Amino acid sequence: VFKRFVEIGRVAFISFGPHAGKLVAIVDVIDQNRALVDGPCSGVRRQAMPFKCMQLTDFVLKFPHSARQKCVRLAWEKENINEKWAATRWAKKIEAREKKARMTDFDRYKVMKAKKMRNRIIKHEMKKLQKMSSKKGK
Numbered sequence: 001v002f003k004r005f006v007e008i009g010r011v012a013f014i015s016f017g018p019h020a021g022k023l024v025a026i027v028d029v030i031d032q033n034r035a036l037v038d039g040p041c042s043g044v045r046r047q048a049m050p051f052k053c054m055q056l057t058d059f060v061l062k063f064p065h066s067a068r069q070k071c072v073r074l075a076w077e078k079e080n081i082n083e084k085w086a087a088t089r090w091a092k093k094i095e096a097r098e099k100k101a102r103m104t105d106f107d108r109y110k111v112m113k114a115k116k117m118r119n120r121i122i123k124h125e126m127k128k129l130q131k132m133s134s135k136k137g138k
Helices: 069-079 081-086 089-101 105-137
Strands: 010-014 023-029 034-039 044-050 054-060
Touching: 023 044, 023 069, 023 081, 054 081, 069 081, 081 089
Parallel strands: none
Antiparallel strands: 010 023, 010 054, 023 034, 034 044
């Protein structure tokens, strides 16, 4: 069952193109393939954009169709879209992916050592628990 529909005020994430990774609000639907979008707080100017470039989010703003940028900005700031977006699992996953891509060789080495240490501790605790359970079983 679909829960996210293309509608006036729907906030969308741009998945590819020159503005990839930014949020926009759908201001008007042009036809079945394109919408007029505006990203007042993300640096995306008002433009026509194909739906293939966008992924719809759960956020919807309240404003009339073809509203001016000022009206869209006020609705955006009133709903705190940037903060709400930053709190979603989707945004956190994207941030983690970007953080991992920015890692240097030394950072990857430190992560490897930390994982080894964590696994060693887990293995040690598991052996302790297995010993205790086998003693109780006898």
